[in-house]
Amino acid sequence: MAAATAVGDMPRLNQALNQGLDAGLTLSEAKEVLVQMYAYTGFPRSLNALGELMKVADARKQRGIQDAPGREPGPVPTGQQLLELGTANQTKLVGAPVRGALFAFSPIIDEYLKSHLFGAMFARDNLDWQSRELATVGALSALPGVESQLQSHVGFSLNVGLTAAQLRQLADDLAQRGHPEAAARARTAIAQVEAAKK
Template sequence: MDPTSLSRQQQAIAPIGAAMATGDLPQLHAALHEGLDAGLTVSDAREILVQLYAYAGFPRSLNALGELMKVLEARRQRGVQDAPGRDPAPLPTGRELLALGTANQTRLSGGPVKGALFEFAPAIDEYLKTHLFGDIFGRDNLDWPSRELATVGALAALAGVEPQLQAHIRISLNVGLTASQLRGVADVLAQRGQREAAARARAALDKHLGEAARR
């Protein structure tokens, strides 16, 4: 498929997420250049790498942010002035942040998120609601479709997290991305040499669509 249903900026996001998640800094270096050339702002690129610590860990995020700094400095030395983008608006705190995160999680997931796992470990439920869906997804300097493209790219690149990838395929569709666009994401990953990530993304989408057809 020709991934033209994705904008140039959107096409650039998943490869950044995949390279960040695997710690492939040369590949990330190239993906960041490509993303900035496509029109991602400095804020966009930075926010993607900050968000993905929640999926790939602080070490990967810190290394990736360091690589972004190198990319930006190299571009400045060449006379390239990348648009800075904008900072997020202030977030609430305390119980208001929990309420915001719970509402965001419900909107993204298409309904309240409950289950035995969250009853078994209520702390992780609160962390997800307050931090991931409040502190991170509550930041308004990157839209939700872009956040999902980054997350799908990262999770597709990681082995053993297929349930989480499946969940974010569903969330991607909930926030307005189409099945055709998600197939485009897999195609872009394959074109960038991230073939295992591409295969996982396709498999997760096919599984979701197959289950939806049987309902």
């Protein structure tokens, strides 16, 4: 779902959405993955993907398929509490506090990452962090030119309990679903992160 969203491939997204729902993914979980994609693929791709999910859900309902709605996320803090939560979440994902020249150069991007992405998005508890990271790795694998972020998220995935074998399975799935370049980028990133940990 995430890779098809990233590249705007609506036919593959339609197929992935149907397969996910057939396998027990709830509508809330599917929506959450597609909402999160705005942070990695932009609002236009996320909005288009949500529109496709709406069409898929309507078509399935017309065929008599009742997909589980799932649960909505619990409350999310606001203001300074949200920034503090996002900083803590980012530190857990990365394994250490995040600092660097880029954030000194543009402090507002640091605030946006911490308060909105790692705060508001990762505080939404209707999708676990492992699922969020799988979706993110899938999306970033599909996008050329974001290898640094892909490597970071492969590392985050390992920090939240996913294994390298599970990430390689994701790469295999990308290849089988018509995303061979994404699969190659994922495999390269996994190998680089594993090599750096040795």
